[in-house]
Amino acid sequence: MRQPLIAGNWKMNGTRAGAESLIRGVLAGSSGISKSEIAVCVPFVFLELGQRLLAGSAIRLGAQNVCTETGGAYTGEISAGMLNEFGCRYVICGHSERREYYGETDAIVARKLAMVTSAGMTPILCVGETLEQREQGFMEPVIAGQIDAIIEANGIESFGRIEIAYEPVWAIGTGKTATPEQAQDVHAFIRRRIAAHDAAIAEKVRILYGGSMKPSNAAELLAMPDIDGGLIGGASLVAEDFLAICQAG
Numbered sequence: 001m002r003q004p005l006i007a008g009n010w011k012m013n014g015t016r017a018g019a020e021s022l023i024r025g026v027l028a029g030s031s032g033i034s035k036s037e038i039a040v041c042v043p044f045v046f047l048e049l050g051q052r053l054l055a056g057s058a059i060r061l062g063a064q065n066v067c068t069e070t071g072g073a074y075t076g077e078i079s080a081g082m083l084n085e086f087g088c089r090y091v092i093c094g095h096s097e098r099r100e101y102y103g104e105t106d107a108i109v110a111r112k113l114a115m116v117t118s119a120g121m122t123p124i125l126c127v128g129e130t131l132e133q134r135e136q137g138f139m140e141p142v143i144a145g146q147i148d149a150i151i152e153a154n155g156i157e158s159f160g161r162i163e164i165a166y167e168p169v170w171a172i173g174t175g176k177t178a179t180p181e182q183a184q185d186v187h188a189f190i191r192r193r194i195a196a197h198d199a200a201i202a203e204k205v206r207i208l209y210g211g212s213m214k215p216s217n218a219a220e221l222l223a224m225p226d227i228d229g230g231l232i233g234g235a236s237l238v239a240e241d242f243l244a245i246c247q248a249g
């Protein structure tokens with residue numbers, strides 16, 4: 001049985017005061033929710049605040065990116081060791097916005113995953129196809145390519161230490177959600193792809209759905225057998241909405 005993980009991806013949003021009240025709101029409303037594991041992936045500059053406010057709670061802290069290197073002359077970068085020191089449990093890697101706007105290739109993403117796991121944290125590997133790729137019938141090869149690249153670079157065992165998020169690019173921040181059946185098909189495809197190498201790891205790995213998940217559609221998505229949680233963008237910025245999704249898990 002895979003416990004659902006509901007992770008908020010705040011992206012580059014919020015002020016210090018807003019971050020504090022959002023974390024406090026999630027903290028206050030989460031006490032009765034035991035069904036899902038809850039995480040908030042905040043901008044780097046709010047990690048210390050998150051670490052302080054979430055200390056002793058069941059809510060996990062996460063970051064949204066990490067450097068491919070362990071340290072040194074990499075101006076503007078943040079290492080996995082630094083994130084670990086600030087209490088991060090999760091690090092989002094390979095989000096489609098990073099792949100699209102910052103040129104992150106599968107090779108870069110694989111290296112980031114390795115950095116995160118070697119520092120003792122858990123990466124959330126994002127994969128997903130664009131609308132054009134889906135419409136042209138390339139959804140499966142695109143997703144397979146993103147998964148296979150990690151297997152080739154880091155080995156199938158690495159999937160025993162990561163979470164996966166299927167995020168169709170056309171559903172992110174657009175209000176368009178994959179139907180539960182569409183999402184389930186892709187999640188099952190990903191699990192089969194991993195099972196072809198190691199059935200036990202495939203059975204255990206959590207595959208989250210991300211793409212305009214909100215309180216009104218969370219329950220039906222999360223009810224699908226291969227959907228093991230959600231990566232939540234917009235709706236994670238409003239405590240009540242985020243908590244309603246956590247409750248649906």
Ligand code: PEP
Nearest residue numbers: 172173210211212233234
């Ligand atoms: C995301 O960017 O990870 C995401 C799922 O965003 P949204 O929920 O806003 O579509």
